[in-house]
Amino acid sequence: MFCMPIIFIFQLIFFSELKQSYAEDFNLFGEAGQAYSIEISIGHPGQKLNVIVDTGSATLAIASYQRPDNDKYFHLKNSTSIYDSGQEIQAQYSQGTWVGKLVSDYVHFPSMPNVTEVRCDIALITKSHKFFMNGSGWQGLLGLAYLPVGAWGDNVIVGSWLDSMDHMLNKPMSFELKLCSVLGITNATHYGNLKILDDQISNKSFMFRTPVLRKRWFVVGVLSVHVMSDTMSSVASKLKTGNNATYTNITQSQSIYEINEGLCQRLNEQKSIVDSGTTNIRLPDDIFRQVVNELRNAAQTSNVLILDEFWYHGEAACWPEPQRWSLPRLAIHLLDFDAENQYFTLELPPQNYMRVVSARNNSGTGGSVSEFCYKLGLEAGGKETVLGYTVMEGLQVVFNRSAGWIGWRTSNCGPNATISGPYNTSSSLLVRCQLIEPLSDAAISIKAAQWTLFVISMVALGVLVYLLTPCIKMLIMKPLPRSQQISLSQAALVEQEGT
Numbered sequence: 272m273f274c275m276p277i278i279f280i281f282q283l284i285f286f287s288e289l290k291q292s293y294a295e296d297f298n299l300f301g302e303a304g305q306a307y308s309i310e311i312s313i314g315h316p317g318q319k320l321n322v323i324v325d326t327g328s329a330t331l332a333i334a335s336y337q338r339p340d341n342d343k344y345f346h347l348k349n350s351t352s353i354y355d356s357g358q359e360i361q362a363q364y365s366q367g368t369w370v371g372k373l374v375s376d377y378v379h380f381p382s383m384p385n386v387t388e389v390r391c392d393i394a395l396i397t398k399s400h401k402f403f404m405n406g407s408g409w410q411g412l413l414g415l416a417y418l419p420v421g422a423w424g425d426n427v428i429v430g431s432w433l434d435s436m437d438h439m440l441n442k443p444m445s446f447e448l449k450l451c452s453v454l455g456i457t458n459a460t461h462y463g464n465l466k467i468l469d470d471q472i473s474n475k476s477f478m479f480r481t482p483v484l485r486k487r488w489f490v491v492g493v494l495s496v497h498v499m500s501d502t503m504s505s506v507a508s509k510l511k512t513g514n515n516a517t518y519t520n521i522t523q524s525q526s527i528y529e530i531n532e533g534l535c536q537r538l539n540e541q542k543s544i545v546d547s548g549t550t551n552i553r554l555p556d557d558i559f560r561q562v563v564n565e566l567r568n569a570a571q572t573s574n575v576l577i578l579d580e581f582w583y584h585g586e587a588a589c590w591p592e593p594q595r596w597s598l599p600r601l602a603i604h605l606l607d608f609d610a611e612n613q614y615f616t617l618e619l620p621p622q623n624y625m626r627v628v629s630a631r632n633n634s635g636t637g638g639s640v641s642e643f644c645y646k647l648g649l650e651a652g653g654k655e656t657v658l659g660y661t662v663m664e665g666l667q668v669v670f671n672r673s674a675g676w677i678g679w680r681t682s683n684c685g686p687n688a689t690i691s692g693p694y695n696t697s698s699s700l701l702v703r704c705q706l707i708e709p710l711s712d713a714a715i716s717i718k719a720a721q722w723t724l725f726v727i728s729m730v731a732l733g734v735l736v737y738l739l740t741p742c743i744k745m746l747i748m749k750p751l752p753r754s755q756q757i758s759l760s761q762a763a764l765v766e767q768e769g770t
């Protein structure tokens with residue numbers, strides 16, 4: 272395995288840039304490198320399992336066979352309430368496939384006692400390929416997207432859990448994801464909260480809303496992804512107000528980022544989706560390169576020298592101490608729900624995109640070294656744009672399924688992500704970015720649509736491969752006072768090690 276050498280010449284500062292969160296009830300958690308999962312109880316008597324909360328698919332799918340690396344799975348024979356349809360179904364994700372059978376049973380969530388127990392379709396996975404990862408702390412997926420992205424089979428439509436609930440309660444329900452990332456710098460386990468919201472109990476608090484352009488995945492209009500300059504980010508950072516949504520009062524004099532048509536058309540050429548089952552921000556190849564080049568240059572400017580394997584090839588970079596990044600914010604412009612010539616901006620600090628993948632404090636225990644490893648929260652993804660959970664950390668995100676919008680506001684936990692806007696542009700962004708490419712949804716049967724969708728590229732689970740055996744041979748120079756400027760050539764003298 273290739274090992275990534277790291278050169279490190281930056282003052283070490285012990286310091287957490289994470290917001291404190293008090294007395295928080297978390298019902299989502301994820302091991303380092305894995306997506307957020309929730310405990311689910313299936314059948315009577317209830318069997319408790321963990322499932323990834325996935326806005327990139329629509330099926331509740333659970334392991335129902337013993338795997339060599341995980342002895343937890345759903346025991347079909349133990350449930351007295353199960354209904355077995357006998358029908359075979361399958362699904363293909365961007366990574367991994369499974370086959371299984373369609374059953375229905377009762378489902379509830381122990382951490383959400385107010386959410387009614389419902390009977391719903393479940394895909395019991397009987398065989399899989401590259402779907403479960405060795406050591407993963409979860410046994411299935413809870414798909415929260417719209418029906419056309421469910422699993423498929425011959426003349427079978429697998430209903431989603433949320434649809435079953437809407438149906439039973441006879442009213443639409445929305446949900447909110449509040450992802451908090453890690454709670455401290457010395458433990459890479461991350462936490463969050465899933466809430467089911469009743470649409471009829473309307474919430475008056477302000478949110479920036481982006482329309483769901485197509486109700487399959489959560490397809491949204493991503494107008495730009497770029498690295499912010501200091502002047503650009505200063506406005507919103509100053510106005511950051513903790514718990515409440517930040518509404519930046521933009522005056523005309525403040526320059527407004529002009530949307531680049533070429534860029535926004537490429538970002539949405541295939542589709543742009545919001546997918547909690549994916550870890551990273553996945554961008555079309557050329558845009559990925561451009562954004563990462565800028566980040567790398569910014570890092571060099573602030574004397575953080577990290578090798579290209581980290582930036583371009585998804586390798587982990589490790590240090591003996593937790594890092595405080597002096598890197599710019601990443602801006603993501605999203606189309607505004609209220610007017611088609613408006614957009615707003617998610618501003619993500621480095622704590623979002625420099626993801627902690629392992630944290631081990633061994634000081635004091637003698638012998639072994641401490642190590643704190645990071646991976647870049649961006650990856651190249653062909654023609655697609657996927658806003659993985661890296662984008663949601665530090666924010667509260669409401670998925671209003673029936674009204675077709677996703678609402679964003681700041682949160683009291685996680686990285687210090689902010690939102691600014693809305694910004695006006697001179698003409699319709701729908702038109703300029705070609706966001707309304709006609710897709711004859713109605714013309715194709717659901718089954719055909721599912722087939723095509725799955726074959727093209729089913730989303731989710733960029734998650735899985737985040738695997739942690741980072742090669743950790745890093746070398747450290749003595750910390751230098753910050754004022755002391757070092758040239759890169761000097762830095763290059765630092766010895767490297769590899770395996």
Ligand SMILES: *[C@@H]1O[C@H](CO)[C@@H](O)[C@H](O)[C@H]1NC(C)=O
Nearest residue numbers: 317318344345346348349350
């Ligand atoms: C399933 O039922 C058997 C026999 O009733 C019991 O021994 C076993 O512990 C049960 N397994 C689970 C996962 O509930």
Ligand SMILES: *[C@@H]1O[C@H](CO)[C@@H](O)[C@H](O)[C@H]1NC(C)=O
Nearest residue numbers: 339340341404405406407740
């Ligand atoms: C799974 O991981 C464990 C420990 O991390 C290791 O001992 C085992 O060999 C792995 N199994 C497979 C099939 O890779």
Ligand SMILES: *[C@@H]1O[C@H](CO)[C@@H](O)[C@H](O)[C@H]1NC(C)=O
Nearest residue numbers: 457458459460629630631632
């Ligand atoms: C991180 O925290 C979790 C839960 O508090 C704990 O189970 C785990 O062992 C911790 N990991 C490390 C590396 O300390």
Ligand SMILES: *[C@@H]1O[C@H](CO)[C@@H](O)[C@H](O)[C@H]1NC(C)=O
Nearest residue numbers: 445468469470473474671674
């Ligand atoms: C979803 O949108 C509908 C229509 O605008 C609104 O009535 C409802 O309150 C919204 N739900 C949530 C949870 O905000």
Ligand SMILES: *[C@@H]1O[C@H](CO)[C@@H](O)[C@H](O)[C@H]1NC(C)=O
Nearest residue numbers: 510517518519520521522523
């Ligand atoms: C925005 O700024 C203008 C001029 O400074 C001020 O009059 C107005 O009240 C502000 N609006 C908000 C919502 O803060």
Ligand SMILES: *[C@@H]1O[C@H](CO)[C@@H](O)[C@H](O)[C@H]1NC(C)=O
Nearest residue numbers: 285456457593632633634635
């Ligand atoms: C690591 O552990 C040592 C001893 O337990 C402690 O003094 C030190 O503050 C810890 N470092 C961090 C970054 O938490």
Ligand SMILES: *[C@@H]1O[C@H](CO)[C@@H](O)[C@H](O)[C@H]1NC(C)=O
Nearest residue numbers: 609610611612613694695696
């Ligand atoms: C921005 O556009 C909205 C909707 O088109 C309009 O109501 C508003 O007055 C515009 N604001 C500015 C500052 O131009």
